[in-house]
Amino acid sequence: MSTNNALTPGKWIIDPAHSTLGFVARHLMVSKVRGRFTDFSGTLIVNEDGSAHAEAEIRVDSVTTDNDQRDAHLRTADFFHAEQFPTATFKSTGFRVVGDDFVVDGDFTIRGVTKPVSLTVEFLGVNPGMGAGPVAGFEAKTVISRRDFDITIDMPLPDGGTVIGDKITLDLEVEVGLQG
Template sequence: MSDQQLQPGTWRIDTAHSIVAFSVRHMMVSRVRGRFERFDAELTVPEDPMQSSVRATLDADSINTDNEQRDNHMRSADFFETASHPQWIFESTGIRTSGEDLLLAGDLTVKGTTRPVELRLEFNGVTRDPYGLLRAGFHAETEISRSDFGVDIEMPMDGGGVVVSDRIKVDVDAEFTLQE
């Protein structure tokens, strides 16, 4: 994956130094940005790091766009129905290279619907922190269609276009620590 190799073992996400964020076009002229406050992930690294796997869960109710009214609407049946679908899950199915890029494939489950997704993955390296823990950093990004996951609210605008775009950009910055 890089000149700095991941050591085999189980790595846990450090949520204090990680973020799962998204952005979506609003009214066709701007972007609304948000994040999830509660999530977890485990990375399993075998001898060959290209055979690694990751499983991540998001607490859908922890969505935060810094606007309580909008967040509550997104938790409702109009969008994510978090009372019925409290967790989103990503389970990787493989890693491959494409030119200079790493691509992480997996199955994403949102609102009870599972679809394959592919994330462009950057491996940022490994370091030992002042407490002796090995840390590894990653950045991943993708774009998904909300309607593919049953989030198909239609809010057309009078002049054309929609209030909320179907395309959602997802950005993840994750820092993991090796469990010893």
């Protein structure tokens, strides 16, 4: 069977084996560093009336950029302060249709700081799955300011600019499965 656009009411759970929670940051003002989190969970509740609510929790100590030294630095108080703030969370506050996409508004918390964010979401459809029930796919993106979340390290460069840029792109690819 092929995909369709019928998202059945119920509780949908993120499948971390088929999902990626990634980010992109500017490095030295001229290139980009990509990273992801490997330990996360989340739910999407779709109600009978079509309304929905989404939540996610991310273990920030699971950050990886494929560079052990950089990853260790990202876990420190300079960045995620993983020892004091082990999780980042997202809780939706609303869903809107914008053109062919959806926008999911919500509260995003990093380092104990909560700020509103809006994720532009592309719904990829529903598939009957491989025997464990239906699955659905989404791609979502937003840009945040790391300074808004109290990640204020700048590491200035001698000729101007900083080692890491302020704007961070969050790039999510999520597969969810309907729970029985």
